[in-house]
Amino acid sequence: MELRINPNLARLVCSNSGKEVPAHGFASPIGLCPCCPRPGKPVVVEYDLQRVRAEVAATPLGANGARGPWRFAPLLPVLGVPEEYAADVGGTPVVRHERLSARLGVEVLLKNEGTNPSGSFKDRGLAVAVALGRACGARRFCVPTQGNAGVAACLFSARLGMPGCVVYMPESYRGCIYHRACEFFGGEVRFVGANIAAAGRAMREDLADELGSGTTVDISTFFEPGRLEGKKTMGLEIALDLGPGAFPDVIVYPTGGGTGLVGIWKAFEELAGLGLIDPARTRLPRMVAVQSANCAPVVAAFAEGLPDVAPVVSQGTIADGLDVPGAIMGHGILRVLHASGGTAVAAPEEAIAAAFTRYGLEGVNGGVESAATLTALEILRADGRVRAGERVLLLNTGTQLIPLSRGTWYHK
Ligand SMILES: [Zn+2]
Structure with a gap:
């Protein structure tokens, strides 16, 4: 199966200004908006609801036979994940x-x-974010974390067979369960600062070149639209x-x-x-x-x-x-x-x-x-x-x- 952008995806918009954000053919990963003061505001995905309506008229939403988030495939930005990728995500009663x-x-x-x-629940967001980023050409992900998001980012990077996610954690997290779980799923963990904000700043400094070229993608909360969709x-x-x-x-x-x-x-x-x-x-x-x-x-x-x-x-x-x-x-x-x-x-x-x-x-x-x-x-x-x-x-x-x-x- 090949990851691909859902044709139901109509456009990207800035969550703050409402202006359309250029998608550049999804040939490069989607980051924050270019219209608001730097670093920009979160970008959100909008769907062509007419198209979605036609699709769910044929197969009711949630009844396409998939398990996990892709049960709702008509309203997700990326398609084509293998079953083992996220069948065990969500579906919580x-x-x-x-x-x-x-x-x-x-x-x-x-x-x-x-x-x-x-x-x-971080698994829901990161499952979609990692697949969407990969579909837009990301080769590796990075994220500052105070815990579960980092673990989920490493898990889904591993499930796509990608290089380990680079995870920045506060110094005090050394040796804790999040550290061990990230490494278990192949992540590369670095420790900086007293909190997630400091870890995030260090990450963006250390990885400025890779982030600039789009090969490494920052999947921090709201820095890309996939986590919201998940x-x-x-x-x-x-x-x-x-x-x-x-x-x-x-x-x-x-x-x-x-x-x-x-x-x-x-x-x-x-x-x-x-x-x-x-x-x-x-x-x-x-x-x-x-x-x-x-x-x-x-x-x-x-x-x-x-x-x-x-x-x-x-x-x-x-x-x-x-x-x-x-x-x-x-x-x-x-x-x-x-x-x-x-x-x-x-x-x-x-x-x-x-x-x-x-x-x-x-x-x-x-x-x-x-x-x-x-x-x-x-x-x-x-x-x-x-x-x-x-x-x-x-x-x-x-x-x-x-x-x-x-x-x-x-x-x-
Ligand atoms: Zn904006």
Whole structure:
């Protein structure tokens, strides 16, 4: 099988200005936009929905017989991956949790992403990003990471038989499970700086020549459009598996870079554009971003009614995935919160730790970031932003095994 760009892909646009971004025949990898001040803003993919509509009229969306993200092939940017590449990615069930529902006075639904092959929802985004980058001529990938994204990037590079992904991690990650897992999947791991931002800066300096020539591609969060498209499949699954009549009222999403939050909403918008859901008759969920109170740039920007997210200084959090002091797609995250009638919540560290303990005692497969969604729901119930009896989906982004092996739960 040969990787190829999906002919349904109509154009690339800047997420900030809405201007079309030249695709150059997809002969070189897609990076940030050229229209906004350097380094540019995220580029997003738009589909020819007329074409997609014709395709899904013949074979309903999600019913093409494929497993994994390519079950939704008409709405993915790249086609032609072999079955072993991503058949085990995604396909996570939404499960109602009775005891948590009774405790919180709402219907609690959990979508558990910990069953993905590298243990987190990052597999969805990186599966599509690596295939898309490869289809556009990338020979190797690089990524700064605080954990799961790096592992997923190495996994899918290995699955395409590419040279190992170059992974930059903060110094303190030396020897931790992420380091070992990246190397297990053939990655080349380098340690720089105190956090992901410093590691990313070092990466772009060290690899400036390779990145400039397009042979090595930066697959950082939102630096290319594939990760968003992969994460979008969570929204497609929620919509198609639950059905429009059973949509949750609220989706609570642990927000670092926010790819999943923006992706889930993009899925709903595309389904509406295809006529597969009717927003006039189906109330779309209110999207809620939860962050650690120690690192809450999105919450601060939302509270102040700003159009974009300004970086903050992180005070450190036990939730590695939430230790993201800036958000390059901040404007997109805020747009989704407003468009959906949602909100943003800062979860105190002690409450996140307590929620993680609660998850364990309830037998829930979820990491510390996932537990933050439970904390957020407790806060939203207490202040009335979520009402009794509402249906609330908590997105469990990864397995508890990684934070437990990291020991961050006890040490940070
Ligand atoms: Zn732009």
